[in-house]
Amino acid sequence: MNSSVTATSEPTLTDKFQRGNVLASSCPSRGVLQDVTSRWGVLALFALLQGTHRFSELRKSITGVSEKMLSQTLQALEADGFVLRTAHPVIPPHVEYSLTASGREVAKRVEELVNWIEVNINPILSARDEYTSLKSG
Template structure:
């Protein structure tokens, strides 16, 4: 019985070591949080919930984003495993972006936040005026 508790304890420690600690200043999971919750990261992930998009389509959908910022955002999201980049061997270059299963998970959670903000924006504006 003691071995079982020791084994469980070891497994729990192994799982805790792998889990991100966002409140810890040096935790690399903060970079992921930054990529996902940046203005452009949120919008790109939510747009990609609608399916595959080319770079130019994403740029049109996400109003106000520059080519540079969109490229940086996509690179970060690809690097974190949330977005797949598929380059087709044609001229001119044709690159498509889609969500990975993990990307879909995070995008669905962000969509709830985006929907809440859009639905409650009149209340937010009223609070701003009253402040």
């Protein structure tokens, strides 16, 4: 089919083998993918592309996230090596979060997805309206 789809220059596994490693439930990529594409994971990565932020700053900018979920989300991203957590040993605590090199790579791809959706939000919402009126009307 179309081989000019990916913008990256690295050969992808899906090109080399049959595509669909992730489609197998045993594939460890699935777990990572879920950390990255989780409700708040996407937004945290997106927010951190702007630079380093404190916990409370992230919580303010990512509207609607609870402290518990933000904490949980950041820990998962930190475990995967996407986010760097820097705690300054002062009281009250001062903790800073930033992206690692690999974190920036994933975040850039997340950003492209998010940007595409934002740019195309109007036709998408129209499609939604049409769909729901077809189903209920």
